[in-house]
Amino acid sequence: MPECAIAVDVLRATTTMATALNNGAEAVQVFSDLDKLMADSEKWPADKRIRAGERGGGKVDGFDMGNSPLDCGPEMVAGKRIFISTTNGTRALQRIETSPTVLTAALINRKAVVDFLLSKKPETIGIVGSGWEGSFSLEDTVCAGAIAHSLLAQSGISPQEFAGNDEVFGAIALYQQWQDKLHELMQNASHGQRLLRLGVIEDLKYCAQTDILDVLPMQREPGVLVKSN
Ligand code: 3SL
Numbered sequence: 001m002p003e004c005a006i007a008v009d010v011l012r013a014t015t016t017m018a019t020a021l022n023n024g025a026e027a028v029q030v031f032s033d034l035d036k037l038m039a040d041s042e043k044w045p046a047d048k049r050i051r052a053g054e055r056g057g058g059k060v061d062g063f064d065m066g067n068s069p070l071d072c073g074p075e076m077v078a079g080k081r082i083f084i085s086t087t088n089g090t091r092a093l094q095r096i097e098t099s100p101t102v103l104t105a106a107l108i109n110r111k112a113v114v115d116f117l118l119s120k121k122p123e124t125i126g127i128v129g130s131g132w133e134g135s136f137s138l139e140d141t142v143c144a145g146a147i148a149h150s151l152l153a154q155s156g157i158s159p160q161e162f163a164g165n166d167e168v169f170g171a172i173a174l175y176q177q178w179q180d181k182l183h184e185l186m187q188n189a190s191h192g193q194r195l196l197r198l199g200v201i202e203d204l205k206y207c208a209q210t211d212i213l214d215v216l217p218m219q220r221e222p223g224v225l226v227k228s229n
Pocket of ligand 1: 009011012013014054056057058067086087088089090130195
């Protein structure tokens with residue numbers, strides 16, 4: 001495990017988490033299993049919880065919401081705990097939950113994550129793209145590249161010292177290719193196309209924005225993320 005592990009699921013889990021915490025959610029608690037989510041959230045006061053469930057891009061029956069960041073306005077989430085399970089993002093988070101520091105990143109809060117890394121200077125950083133059911137995803141890799149690109153530019157460390165593997169250089173190159181057309185990227189990416197087929201058009205535009213929220217989601221206890229800045 002790296003000293004600091006960062007889960008990325010631009011479309012859409014980590015964008016949704018950043019938005020919910022920015023809009024006053026008390027915490028985001030992640031689950032890979034829907035039944036466990038239901039059982040654990042049952043112990044929480046009903047007026048202080050939101051159950052968010054997504055599978056295959058759609059909302060799970062019986063849940064309060066799916067996984068759209070646009071459903072996370074302050075009127076919906078302020079003061080509430082979001083109990084969430086998604087196809088890939090929440091599973092990626094569970095894979096890294098034993099790291100000493102666990103963060104989530106998306107394009108919308110890239111700067112907050114980079115600022116934290118520059119100030120805390122963890123010895124090792126691992127960025128985990130959630131992908132789709134085990135396979136590569138363009139938008140998550142580009143977000144990892146956006147973080148690495150900004151860190152490299154500001155840290156003063158040489159590229160050779162900075163990068164622990166070739167994937168870092170690949171991610172930075174992809175970010176440089178797409179940085180001025182991130183909405184177009186979302187429309188080309190396979191998961192973006194899946195969401196478009198489901199009619200989720202506005203989410204793609206929202207998720208394609210960079211550095212619009214100053215929010216740093218950090219794990220406080222295994223599986224529970226809070227706004228830490
Ligand atoms: O896979 C996930 O974790 C989700 O972010 C997928 S979706 O964008 O909600 O379809």
